[in-house]
Amino acid sequence: MNTHQVLKYRSQAVAKPYFIAAMLLFAGQILFGIGLGLQYVIGDFLFPYIPFNQARMVHTNLLIVWLLFGFMGAAYYIVPEESETELWSPKLALALFWIFLVAGALTIVGYLAVPYAKLAELTGNDLLQTMGREFLEQPLPTKVGIVVVALGFLFNIGMTVLRGRKTSITLVLLLGLAGLAVFFLFSFVNPHNLVRDKMYWWFVVHLWVEGVWELILGSLLAYVLVKTTGVDREVIDKWLYVIIAFALMTGILGTGHHFYFIGLPGYWQWIGSVFSAMEPIPFFMMTVFAFNMVQRRRREHPNQAAVLWALGTAVMGFLGAGLWGFIHTLSPVNYYTHGSQVTAAHGHLAFYGAYVLVVITLISYAMPTLRGRIANSQRAQAVEMWSFWIMSIGMGVMVLALTGAGILQIWLQRMPTEGAMSFMSTQDQLRFFYWVRIAGGVTFLLGQFTYFSSFFVGGEPVKADTVPSAKLAQA
Numbered sequence: 074m075n076t077h078q079v080l081k082y083r084s085q086a087v088a089k090p091y092f093i094a095a096m097l098l099f100a101g102q103i104l105f106g107i108g109l110g111l112q113y114v115i116g117d118f119l120f121p122y123i124p125f126n127q128a129r130m131v132h133t134n135l136l137i138v139w140l141l142f143g144f145m146g147a148a149y150y151i152v153p154e155e156s157e158t159e160l161w162s163p164k165l166a167l168a169l170f171w172i173f174l175v176a177g178a179l180t181i182v183g184y185l186a187v188p189y190a191k192l193a194e195l196t197g198n199d200l201l202q203t204m205g206r207e208f209l210e211q212p213l214p215t216k217v218g219i220v221v222v223a224l225g226f227l228f229n230i231g232m233t234v235l236r237g238r239k240t241s242i243t244l245v246l247l248l249g250l251a252g253l254a255v256f257f258l259f260s261f262v263n264p265h266n267l268v269r270d271k272m273y274w275w276f277v278v279h280l281w282v283e284g285v286w287e288l289i290l291g292s293l294l295a296y297v298l299v300k301t302t303g304v305d306r307e308v309i310d311k312w313l314y315v316i317i318a319f320a321l322m323t324g325i326l327g328t329g330h331h332f333y334f335i336g337l338p339g340y341w342q343w344i345g346s347v348f349s350a351m352e353p354i355p356f357f358m359m360t361v362f363a364f365n366m367v368q369r370r371r372r373e374h375p376n377q378a379a380v381l382w383a384l385g386t387a388v389m390g391f392l393g394a395g396l397w398g399f400i401h402t403l404s405p406v407n408y409y410t411h412g413s414q415v416t417a418a419h420g421h422l423a424f425y426g427a428y429v430l431v432v433i434t435l436i437s438y439a440m441p442t443l444r445g446r447i448a449n450s451q452r453a454q455a456v457e458m459w460s461f462w463i464m465s466i467g468m469g470v471m472v473l474a475l476t477g478a479g480i481l482q483i484w485l486q487r488m489p490t491e492g493a494m495s496f497m498s499t500q501d502q503l504r505f506f507y508w509v510r511i512a513g514g515v516t517f518l519l520g521q522f523t524y525f526s527s528f529f530v531g532g533e534p535v536k537a538d539t540v541p542s543a544k545l546a547q548a
């Protein structure tokens with residue numbers, strides 16, 4: 074069977090380079106993560122070549138960039154099929170792919186090759202000062218490049234949606250992607266007043282992951298569930314709308330949980346606490362949604378690995394964002410936990426559980442079809458499923474280690490009203506947890522290798538549904 078028979082629309086194929094680039098950058102992200110973990114316990118590791126601050130930028134920026142590659146690839150794959158028409162311009166999609174990849178690679182080289190202050194000087198930061206803030210470290214030309222790529226991408230996807238069938242999935246996806254682009258514009262806003270700077274900074278960092286990205290998450294999950302379970306769209310659409318309504322109702326004012334101690338008015342203690350405490354609701358609904366759809370499935374799709382990733386996203390996303398978010402979101406708790414290792418534990422599990430996993434879910438569903446088959450062989454799927462468990466266990470170990478480190482840190486350094494331990498002395502007490510974090514990280518890396526290797530496992534592709542749908546209907 075050749076590609077064109079499995080793919081409904083030929084132009085969906087532009088998703089493939091996006092997915093491959095995403096996975097390569099993901100590999101780089103994890104290597105730098107392990108480097109960072111080692112620098113925590115071996116202070117001069119890689120000295121003087123790659124200092125902690127540079128490695129950290131590479132780790133977090135690679136994460137964001139590969140997730141963006143993943144989202145864009147997902148949109149290019151989903152939208153033609155949902156809209157029942159070819160992509161408006163596959164050529165534009167490919168051109169933007171190369172622009173984004175080259176700009177991203179040059180930025181990383183810049184981070185590693187020259188000291189950050191020098192990079193700022195070389196790239197015109199004095200024209201418009203946007204650099205130096207966590208996650209938004211990119212030089213001005215890169216930021217402008219991101220905007221250009223985002224506009225071209227939205228135009229291409231938007232034109233495709235406009236001329237074709239409009240489904241809830243594409244509308245929610247488009248809304249999420251447009252919101253992603255709009256909120257990125259706040260990375261250009263950098264007032265000299267530090268309070269206002271921090272406030273706008275959270276408009277990107279928080280309104281992305283606890284706002285518009287949740288729309289992307291919901292629509293990707295809904296798409297894969299429609300395809301793999303055969304449940305009626307009407308049912309899935311209703312879930313999707315309720316989930317995103319809750320996400321926006323809680324997440325937008327929930328931004329207040331970052332406004333507690335940065336100099337904004339005191340009422341944010343209440344608004345932030347009340348609304349962010351409700352943010353776990355949409356994540357919990359996603360979990361119920363995914364399991365419910367799989368239970369009510371009307372077919373046994375040959376790609377069972379994709380179903381596992383979808384369920385994994387729903388569960389891990391709830392744990393990372395919902396549970397680990399909730400534990401430090403109330404203002405009286407955050408007073409003690411703010412900026413501690415508890416934050417790092419939550420940041421890792423939430424990003425992994427929700428966004429890393431949903432991109433892999435989509436890749437797992439789409440990639441076989443981009444390679445000319447409905448699903449991979451049983452053997453390849455088994456390897457893929459193993460990789461889910463190894464990565465998730467590795468992440469679980471990391472997160473528990475960081476949570477332990479965080480609790481001890483708060484106990485020694487934050488709680489005592491007198492005689493509190495200093496920051497660095499406290500860090501010395503946390504070494505055990507930091508070593509365990511590395512063990513978790515190495516396990517994660519092994520899981521990632523396992524995942525990549527599943528692409529090269531051969532065998533006869535699974536063709537039809539494993540159980541005839543008539544039988545399922547009786548069951």
Ligand code: HEM
Nearest residue numbers: 103106107109110416417420421424425429510511514517
């Ligand atoms: C998919 C996997 C991963 C994701 C999604 C991820 C995500 C992140 C994020 C969002 C941050 C910023 C956290 C914050 O400011 O609170 C971060 C920092 C960091 N990550 Fe990861 N990471 C992953 C894997 C790893 C691995 C495998 C290791 C190492 C064993 C690691 C070690 C670190 C370290 C040491 C930092 C810096 C923390 C600090 O500044 O104190 N990460 N990562």
Ligand code: HEM
Nearest residue numbers: 282330349352394398399401402411412416420423424427
């Ligand atoms: C998938 C969704 C989410 C992701 C990817 C995510 C990621 C992150 C990251 C990376 C940080 C650290 C930011 C920094 O200081 O550099 C953070 C902070 C925080 N997150 Fe989330 N988060 C998510 C959802 C949630 C939810 C639903 C809640 C509440 C229920 C929450 C509560 C918090 C709080 C309170 C902080 C501030 C921690 C501090 O004061 O140090 N997050 N989040």
Ligand SMILES: [Fe+2]
Nearest residue numbers: 279283328331
């Ligand atoms: Fe937040």
